Amino acid sequence: MSDQRDERNKKDEEQMKLTPAEFRAYNRMAEHMDYFHNHFRQSWNELYSACCDNKRPTGVSIRQFLNMGMEFLSQLGLHHSIEEQSIFPVLAKKMPEFKREVHLLKQHKEIHxxxxxxxxxxxxxxSGEKELRLDEMKTVMDSFGKVLWDHLDDEVRTLGAENMRKHWTIEEMKRLPM
Structure with a gap:
């Protein structure tokens, strides 16, 4: 009897496998999001490496380095605004992970x-009020680095094909923002 049950479970799994085209359709948002997140990871790593090495990147002035940090913050802030205003509300209609005060939005608050x-x-x-000290900047970055990196991964995983197929049809996926 156990063998019959195992056989049925294998058949159910095979029937539930996505074709490559279905996988692409369901995974589209995850891939798109990961593209943006990789940019944030790269920018963070450039800033954070300088802090860990206690040395700005070669050929980068203090002003340029400070601007790199401000640009990172500006782009991440804009990214979160777009998500919170245009994408998450649509996804929240069927996906509890995107509702207010749930994990992903709590991470946004912590990151901010x-x-x-x-x-x-x-x-x-x-402004000259403080002198740039890379060890101090590292401490500030450490205060939200883990939640940022966890969030970048959690969001992509939540938008992945296996999770999206639980909530949306292929036709609905085509109409989702992004």
């Missing part, structure tokens, strides 16, 4: 607290 600290630090350095 750190972003505000980093922006304040960078602005103080730009």
């Amino acid at each position: 607290k750190g972003m505000d600290k980093l922006e304040n630090y960078l602005m103080a350095c730009k």
Whole structure:
């Protein structure tokens, strides 16, 4: 009897496998999001490596480095605004993960607290109120780095094909923003 049950479970799994075209349709948003997230990872790594090495990248002035940090914050802030205003509300209609005060949006709030600290630090350095100290900047980045990196992965995983197929049809996927 156990063998029959195992055989039925294998058949169910095979019937539920996505074709390559279905997988692409369901995974489209995850791939698109990961593209943006990779840019944020790269920018973070460039800034954070300089802080860990206690040395700005070769050929980058203090002003340019501070601007790199501000650009990172600006782009990440814009990305989150677009998600919260245009994408998450649509996804939240069928996906509890995108409702207010749930995991992904709680991560946004936590990330923004750190972003505000980093922006304040960078602005103080730009204005001359503070001298840029890469060890201090690293401490600020450490205050939200883990939640940022977890979020970048969690969001892509949530938008992945296996999760999206639980909530949306292929036709609905075609009409989703992004």
